[in-house]
Each structure stands twice: as structure tokens, then as C-alpha cells.
Amino acid sequence: MSAMTDTLPGSGTFARGVHPPERKGLSGPKAIEVLPTPKQVAIPLLQHTGAPCEPAVKPRDAVALGQVIGTSQAFISAPVHASVAGVAQMGSVATLPNGRHVKTVPIKAEGEQLEGEALLADVFGGDWPTQGLHTHEPKAIAQAVRDAGIVGLGGAAFPTSVKFARNEAKPVDVLLVNGCECEPYLTADYRLMMEYPAPIVTGALLAAHAAGAKRVVIAIEDNKRDAAEKVRAAAGGTHVEVAVLHTKYPMGGERQTILAALKREVPTGGLPLDVGVVVINVGTAAAVARAVLRGKPLTHRVVSVTGAGVREPKNLLVPVGVSYGELIDFCGGLTDDAARIVAGGPMMGFTLADLSTPVTKGTSGVTVLTRDDVRRAEQTNCVRCGRCVDVCPLRLVPTKMAMAAKFRDWELAKRYHLQACCECGCCGYACPASIPLVQLIRLGKAQIPKE
Ligand code: SF4
Numbered sequence: 001m002s003a004m005t006d007t008l009p010g011s012g013t014f015a016r017g018v019h020p021p022e023r024k025g026l027s028g029p030k031a032i033e034v035l036p037t038p039k040q041v042a043i044p045l046l047q048h049t050g051a052p053c054e055p056a057v058k059p060r061d062a063v064a065l066g067q068v069i070g071t072s073q074a075f076i077s078a079p080v081h082a083s084v085a086g087v088a089q090m091g092s093v094a095t096l097p098n099g100r101h102v103k104t105v106p107i108k109a110e111g112e113q114l115e116g117e118a119l120l121a122d123v124f125g126g127d128w129p130t131q132g133l134h135t136h137e138p139k140a141i142a143q144a145v146r147d148a149g150i151v152g153l154g155g156a157a158f159p160t161s162v163k164f165a166r167n168e169a170k171p172v173d174v175l176l177v178n179g180c181e182c183e184p185y186l187t188a189d190y191r192l193m194m195e196y197p198a199p200i201v202t203g204a205l206l207a208a209h210a211a212g213a214k215r216v217v218i219a220i221e222d223n224k225r226d227a228a229e230k231v232r233a234a235a236g237g238t239h240v241e242v243a244v245l246h247t248k249y250p251m252g253g254e255r256q257t258i259l260a261a262l263k264r265e266v267p268t269g270g271l272p273l274d275v276g277v278v279v280i281n282v283g284t285a286a287a288v289a290r291a292v293l294r295g296k297p298l299t300h301r302v303v304s305v306t307g308a309g310v311r312e313p314k315n316l317l318v319p320v321g322v323s324y325g326e327l328i329d330f331c332g333g334l335t336d337d338a339a340r341i342v343a344g345g346p347m348m349g350f351t352l353a354d355l356s357t358p359v360t361k362g363t364s365g366v367t368v369l370t371r372d373d374v375r376r377a378e379q380t381n382c383v384r385c386g387r388c389v390d391v392c393p394l395r396l397v398p399t400k401m402a403m404a405a406k407f408r409d410w411e412l413a414k415r416y417h418l419q420a421c422c423e424c425g426c427c428g429y430a431c432p433a434s435i436p437l438v439q440l441i442r443l444g445k446a447q448i449p450k451e
Pocket residue numbers: 391392393394395396397398420421422423424425426427428437438441
């Protein structure tokens with residue numbers, strides 16, 4: 001039987017962290033809607049951690065929905081697929097929100113498209129079995145996940161099939177499915193759990209089998225108890241456990257989720273694998289189920305379009321490669337006091353400079369902040385209050401790392417474990433001097449010489 005508990009067997013929380021205003025009420029009550037097929041998409045050939053893909057189609061080639069349009073032979077990579085039916089255009093370059101320049105394959109939509117209710121039913125609908133899944137060979141599951149181009153949909157976009165590769169020195173005993181969605185504003189995972197919990201449970205069971213994990217735990221924050229109930233009901237008759245954790249930012253960071261749900265501490269600079277855990281996001285789990293049982297690639301994802309700066313916040317099922325601007329237009333456009341558009345949520349997201357930027361597999365939301373939201377005090381000198389240290393969930397020393405990055409003192413940066421920072425933004429949020437700590441640290445991480 002599935003189990004649900006608030007203290008399973010971790011403490012349900014972690015030390016430090018912050019409690020920013022949640023603001024999930026803007027898009028949280030809105031059921032997932034399907035974005036009408038755009039006239040054109042631009043699909044990045046690198047939208048994952050690892051090697052970029054090479055184009056597998058030429059300009060003017062006709063492409064079908066789900067057809068492979070980019071591949072790579074590298075182990076850490078993921079193919080990309082057409083998210084609309086149409087005709088491939090001349091390749092172009094897009095700048096992603098993190099500043100990375102990537103090649104894209106633009107596709108002009110032509111002919112009959114799968115859209116509306118039919119698309120929703122195709123992606124999430126129908127029966128999702130929870131029994132007899134052991135007949136799928138672990139290697140076959142990993143291959144189907146690779147072929148489908150599945151990457152972590154929580155934002156990190158690490159190729160999921162790589163997480164299923166067995167490592168005899170580090171056996172896995174727990175598959176942890178992350179449904180915390182701790183970023184303020186974002187509600188894409190919440191809606192998925194509310195409306196389509198069945199493919200999440202099926203995908204979690206398949207992923208656990210692929211990774212060799214006996215236990216399956218789905219972790220959800222206690223500000224989403226209704227979603228936890230839906231998932232628990234869908235997991236009835238299985239050994240899937242639902243752990244309800246305290247609401248605290250950044251609970252969704254995999255180290256914090258593992259600590260809170262399982263009481264295991266990932267070492268600094270280590271990986272969940274070091275403590276026998278593989279972590280995937282709830283959306284990733286649903287994509288695994290669809291890939292393995294239906295042979296369907298990852299072409300669409302749920303995105304929250306939210307914030308007080310957008311007229312009608314929504315949760316949308318969108319094709320990969322559509323522009324952020326089209327999502328905002330479909331939600332009624334910007335309000336008069338819209339001041340900043342963020343790809344993702346306000347804590348970890350990146351400010352968008354160009355609304356033609358394409359949505360990728362890792363895009364969980366777009367948050368439009370108003371003038372009131374972004375009003376900040378002037379930056380002053382560090383007052384040595386220690387608040388940034390007090391809130392860092394990884395027990396780092398943000399002020400030292402930021403200074404090391406600012407003055408390019410890479411020895412100091414290494415001594416303070418700059419690379420271990422998960423860029424959660426808690427330090428900057430807590431700083432009374434408005435020092436852009438996480439921006440400095442991010443810059444340092446990008447510039448520090450690689451060994
Ligand atoms: S130093 Fe990094 S991990 Fe620590 S609070 Fe700041 S952003 Fe988060």
C-alpha cells in the first residue's frame with residue numbers, strides 16, 4: 001500500500017533557508033491549458049547539460065511532430081525532436097536566458113497539428129498502469145528515455161537516462177521524485193500533480209526499476225497538501241510513498257529534499273548517488289512513463305506564466321521552441337506596471353532580455369514582476385551581519401565567495417567551495433545591504449579556471 005506521512009523518515013525539513021512570499025495563488029487555481037500551435041518554433045540544439053546536438057534535418061525538409069531533428073553520440077546528451085509538424089528552416093542562433101548562445105533548428109508549422117484537448121489527452125491522458133512494469137528491462141527503459149530526449153524538467157536539464165546508468169560502487173536504493181516546486185510563483189508541477197498524478201506514479205515506478213531502487217518516495221511541500229492527496233490516491237496499491245515536507249525555500253534543491261525526506265546528507269561537492277539516491281522531478285517522471293509505455297518523445301511541457309505583471313496568469317502546455325513572448329501574449333499581455341520578465345521564478349530565474357527567446361525543455365515558468373515587486377534599496381557596504389551565512393542551506397560563506405569572485409581570487413574561491421553553491425539566492429534575499437551575492441557567485445563560477 002502507498003504510505004503518506006509528514007516525517008518520513010527525515011525530519012521533513014532542513015536547516016537554514018528562507019521563507020519568501022509564495023505568491024502561488026496567481027496561477028495555482030488555473031487548470032492546464034493548451035497553447036495554440038505557434039506559426040514557428042526555434043528548437044535549440046543544446047537545451048541540456050552535456051554535449052550539443054548536431055542537426056539531423058536540412059532546411060526545407062518536411063518534419064513530422066516528434067521527429068528527431070538533432071542528435072549527439074556523446075553519453076551525456078539528449079536528442080531533440082520537432083514539437084510541431086512543418087518545414088525546417090535555415091538554422092539560426094538564439095541566446096538563452098542564462099546568456100548561452102546556442103544553434104537552433106527553426107520549424108515553420110504547416111499541415112495538420114495535434115493540439116487542444118487531443119494534445120492534452122495524447123500527452124497525459126489514458127490509462128497508466130502501475131502493475132507489471134517489471135517486464136520492462138532496466139536497460140530498455142534507459143534507452144527509451146534517452147531516445148525520447150528526456151532531461152530533468154525541474155530546471156537543471158540533466159539527461160535523465162544518464163541517472164539510470166548502474167554504478168556498482170554506488171548502488172541506488174531510493175528513487176526520490178521531487179514535487180516540491182519551492183520557487184515562489186511557479187505552479188506547473190502543482191497543476192500536473194493535481195490533474196495528472198497517474199503518469200507521475202507510473203513513471204516513478206519505471207524510473208526506480210531502471211535505477212535499481214527498491215524504494216520510491218514522492219516529496220511534496222505541505223503548502224500543496226491537496227496535490228499530495230491526489231498523488232497518494234494515484235499511488236494506491238503500489239509501494240510508492242508520499243512524503244509531505246515543510247514549506248521552506250529551497251526545499252526543491254535536491255540536497256535539501258534528500259535531507260528532509262530521507263535524512264541523508266549529500267557531501268559538499270558530491271552527488272545524490274553518493275548517498276544511494278536518484279532524484280527526478282514529477283514532470284520528468286510523467287515524461288518517462290510516456291516514453292517507455294507509448295514511445296513518445298519530449299516535445300511539450302507545462303509552463304507557468306505568472307506574476308502580477310501579466311494580465312491573466314495561466315499554466316500552459318506548450319511546444320518546446322515557442323517564444324516566451326507568445327506565452328505572454330496568450331495570457332493577455334503585460335500590465336502597465338510590468339517591470340521585469342524572469343525566465344523561471346524570482347529566486348533562481350534569469351532576467352529575460354529578449355522575448356523572442358525560445359522555451360526549452362528545462363523552462364518551468366515565466367514570471368513577470370511589477371515595479372513594486374522589483375523596488376530594492378540602494379546597495380551599501382557589507383555590514384558584516386552574517387545573515388547570508390545564517391540562511392545558506394549548504395553552510396557556505398556567501399560573502400567570502402562573492403568577494404573572491406569579484407576580485408578573481410580563485411584560490412580563495414576554491415577554499416570557500418564556490419563551485420558547490422547551488423545558486424539558490426537565499427543569501428542575496430537575506431542581505432540587508434542589497435549586495436548581489438548570487439550574481440557575483442554565478443559570475444565567478446562561470447569564470448573560475450577549470451582544472
Ligand atoms: S551561497 Fe549559494 S547556496 Fe548559499 S545561499 Fe547563496 S546562492 Fe544559496
